[in-house]
Structure formats: C-alpha cells, structure tokens
Amino acid sequence: MQFEDFGSGSATPSPAATTAFAPPTALPPQPAPASGVDGAGATTNERFAALCAAVGAAIKGDFTAPLPLQGHDRLTLLAKQLELLFKRAQAAAPASSTTALPTGAGADLTHENARLRYLIANTPAIIYSSVPTGDGKMTFVSDNALRVLDYKPEEMVTDPSFWFDHIHPDDVPTIFSSFTKIFTEGQQAYEYRFRARDGRYLWMHDSLRLIRDADGTPIEVVGSLTNITDRKLMEEALHKKGEEQQLLINELQQTQAQLLQSEKMASIGQLAAGIAHEINNPIGFVNSNMGALRGYVDTLCELVDGFDEAVGALSQHPELKASTGKLKKKADYEFLKEDVAGLVKESLDGLKRVKDIVQSLKDFAHIGETDWQFADLHAGIDSTLTIANNEFKFKAVVKKEYGAIPPVKCLASQLNQVFMNLIVNASHAIKENGVITIRTGTHDNWVWIEIGDNGSGIAPDILNRIFEPFFTTKPVGKGTGLGLSMSYNIVNKHGGRIEVASDVGVGTRFTVHLPVNQQGPATAAPKP
C-alpha cells in the first residue's frame, strides 16, 4: 500500500495509520529521512515514516523527535496536532524526559508504564531485578545507580558478577550464608557495604523479594538498594559516644569505690592511731610500775630472807622459828619467790610486745600525713608485718632478705597499705606451711620491694585482670577486689610500677619499683 497523496484522501485516516504507531509492514523499509524531516522536500512516505518514528519515540517517553510539519496535506495536520499533544505532554511531565505521560486514545497501559518508569527513576533507592538462580546477576537496574554509585545501569547488567564483586569482602560471608533464604521465605533484607566507582564503600540496605509465576516457579528477584551510609555513620558515632559514656561511668564508679575504700582505710588508720594513743598511756605507766614492782618484789624477798635469818639466830625461841617456818611453808614461799620473778619478767616482755604493736599501729597509720617525706620502707614493712601477723602466723613464716635501700620520698602510710594488701593476698593464697619472702634492693635511683609467696599462684587467663577494680576470686566477705587496684594507683602516684610473676601451684611474686626521689604526685606509669 502506497500513500501517494495523504492530503487528498477521505477525512477518515487510513486504518494503517491508526492501528499502530509504527510503519505498517506493507510499507517498504524506509530509510531515516536524510533531510527535511519536517517535511520540506520529503516524500509522503518519508514524512509518514518520520511521523511513525516520532509517535514510536513518544510511546517510549521521548517527545522530541522531529515531526513532518511542512506541508499542506492531512499528514501535516496530524503532525501539527501531534506536535500540540507532545508539547502538552512535555509541559505536564517533570524534568525527566522519560516520564512524559502519553495522552489520547489507548494510552492507559502506556500511561501506567510511564508512571512506573517515573517512580522507579525518581525514588531515592536503586531499583533492580536479578535472575532467580541465586547468583546475583542483575537483569535491570534503575537510572538512580548512576547518581548513587556512579555506575551506568548497563554496565551493572552486562557483568554477571557485578553485584557480588562490589560487595565489601567482610560482608560477603554473611550474605552468602543466608542468600538461599530468599527461596524459602520469599523475601530478605541485608545491610552491607557496596563499592562505588570512586572506590568508597557505601552502606546499602538491600530489600529483596522473589517473584513467582502462577505455578509458583521463581521468575525473578526484585529489590531496592537504599544508601544508608549517613545513618550508619550516625549510628557508629552514637555507638562510640555510648561506649565513651560507659567508660566514663565505669571510671566514676571505680573512683567512687576507691574513694570509699581509701576513706575506709583512712578511718581505720585514724582508729588505729586513736587506739594506739589511748593504749600508750596506760601501757606507759603499767610498764614503769612493773619495773618498780620488780624492784619491790626483790626487796621484799630480801627482807623476808633477812627476817628468816634473824629468827633462826634466836636459838632461845625455837617456837618462833617453827612458827615462821610454818608460815613460809603455808605460803609456799620458796616457789613464790622463784615464780614471782618469772611472772614479772614475763609481764615486762608482754608489755614490750604491746608497746611494739602500738608503735606499729602509729607507724602504719602515719596519721595526718599528707606531706611527701623521706621514709624508711623497712620500718614500714616491719610495722605492717606486725599488724598483719594474725593473718598468717598459723600458716606461714616470713623470710626477710632486706638489702641496703635509701630512704624513699613517699606518703609512707599509703605505701604501707600497699605492703599490707600484698602481704594479706600472699597469706590468702597459702593454705599451710607457707613462706612469705620479702626482699628489697636498689637499682640506679630506684628501690624495689618484692613480696613473694609459695601459695596457689594465679591462673594465666586472669593474670591481666587482677589489677581491675572489683576483680576477685575470693568469696563474698573475704575479697573486695580493690586491694590490687588501690595498690596500683598508689604506686602509680609515686611514679613507680608493680610487676607480677606467677606460676600456678608454685607461687606468686609481686615487685614494687619506686623512684627514690619522687617529686610529688607522679606522672602515670604504663600499666603492667
């Protein structure tokens, strides 16, 4: 069928022109109009072909194809009407040229398609479909991929392993392990990192759904990829903030516990010093009275012996001698004379011990001491041993191997607390027949104090936790888990460090290293 003169025919357009917006098959293949597609110089067939091409493009959403407007026949009229329609459609459609809504007869489906295309292209997500075989080959990717990832949809579709190849290697295992779930559950959602063209990994939320046909056979997988990088970064920042806050809370709790503990130790120190002071007075006068008593007893015994001799000399009064002899026997004088000296000596020894304990209490407490002073650490250790004696006296002996150490600038009462904690821990670790070895020495301008035991030892897996506040392996009531953390802080404050070496079943050795001349509160030493 040839359309020689479109203009001179009937007013009803040819059925071929209205059934489809494509050149009718009866027309010979039309070359693209070489010139004057607007109609100038073109044959009717050429102009009709141009008209069909423009309508075909319009169906695809492109309203810019040239129309054969030059001429005076009905084809020109149709072209002009179409031009009007195209203009309206272009005016109605937003920016994207692909979204023009066709109007006119039979355009419902096209209309729907255009709307979907518009939505797909303009939704913030990347919409895609892939084969339902689980190998991730994409069959369609929306234009948004270019904006979000800087990839052309074509390149994503062409490369069958594009999707897998661009997932962050760390996220691949999680996706692989649950990918087949889509076939059992019908849908799936992941969050993973996807490499954009510039090499950055963007966090994506991928929401997939399996599409099946009426028989239930999987046809394809459709999904949407949303860039959630900002949310992830925010979450990360929030998480970090939360962790920082938790650390701060822990630190506050520890500080509070340590304050309470040092407050307690200070009260104990004060109590000890108070008791020491109170006992000091009576012990003082009892001690001096005892000394006098020993003299008096000696004198009295001498007196009795003198009388006895004198009475023996009075031979004319034998009954007197008999009577004093009876009295002496009744009083068990010989035993009494011997024993009283022993009693007085024992009492004086006991008093000396009480005096030593009182002195130790005073030394231990160093009450009111806030100044850094040079102190003899051996005296501190000795006074601490006296106070702690009760802890270990039935199960361990103390072996001292003191070296020659110079006085150390320190807060002596606090260092005594450290020695106390270490000695009490050593004694807790010992069941029986223990030996607590205390050695001291110097190196350069430092002194070291080593407190070792042959007790239970510390298991390697908890060795790095023993300095943590509240870490204890002891039953409630026996351990607070604060001894070592406080000791660590005190030694730290002195610019020193604590080291520990332990063998399970063999024993433990704590070594405190201190600078001899610490200038006030110290800079932090590295944690052991």
Ligand SMILES: Nc1ncnc2c1ncn2[C@@H]1O[C@H](COP(=O)(O)OP(=O)(O)O)[C@@H](O)[C@H]1O
């Ligand atoms: N000499 C030691 N021998 C064996 N274990 C020890 C020794 N010193 C400390 N430990 C371990 O370290 C933990 C923490 O000690 P510490 O902070 O003094 O708290 P506490 O003595 O109240 O448990 C103890 O519970 C114990 O498990």
Ligand SMILES: [Mg+2]
């Ligand atoms: Mg302890």
